[in-house]
Amino acid sequence: MNEEKMKILKMLEEKRISSTEAMELLEALSRLDGREAQAGKSAGRFLKIRVYENGSPEAKVNVNIPIAWSKFMAPFIEQKIGAKLREKGYEMDTEKIRAALELGGVGKIIDINDGGNKVEISIE
Numbered sequence: 001m002n003e004e005k006m007k008i009l010k011m012l013e014e015k016r017i018s019s020t021e022a023m024e025l026l027e028a029l030s031r032l033d034g035r036e037a038q039a040g041k042s043a044g045r046f047l048k049i050r051v052y053e054n055g056s057p058e059a060k061v062n063v064n065i066p067i068a069w070s071k072f073m074a075p076f077i078e079q080k081i082g083a084k085l086r087e088k089g090y091e092m093d094t095e096k097i098r099a100a101l102e103l104g105g106v107g108k109i110i111d112i113n114d115g116g117n118k119v120e121i122s123i124e
Contacts, residue, residue: 004029004069021076028072044106044123046070049081052118067123071101085112085119097121 005026012022047070051061065073078094085092090112100109100123110121 024075025072028075031072046124047101048120048122048124050118050120052120053116055116067101074098074101081119088117090114090119 008017008022008025008029011017012019017025044067047065047067049061049063049065050059052058053060074094074097078092078097082092082094092110092112097109100107106123108120108122110119112119
């Protein structure tokens with residue numbers, strides 16, 4: 001866990017996150033302390049986020065986040081990605097993402113497709 005704390009402090013030092021965001025991450029990291037062993041035993045190892053634009057078969061955004069990190073990053077994922085999707089008129093069920101991360105099962109969580117643009121969030 002110390003490595004993760006150092007990464008958070010480094011992001012704060014580089015002004016990539018605010019002190020409030022750093023505090024939230026550190027608090028979430030301490031909540032994860034007892035759950036990390038369970039996450040390692042679950043079938044899902046990564047939270048995968050894919051964004052496709054204009055019907056392209058290649059993802060414009062392709063992010064793989066380890067489950068242990070994704071659990072404490074969930075609030076930021078919800079805020080940043082949720083805000084972008086809302087700008088485009090889509091609603092994202094953040095509780096569904098949070099529940100899926102807690103369970104750690106494999107599968108698709110979010111699949112939004114408007115015919116041209118597509119967002120997929122899954123645990124693999």
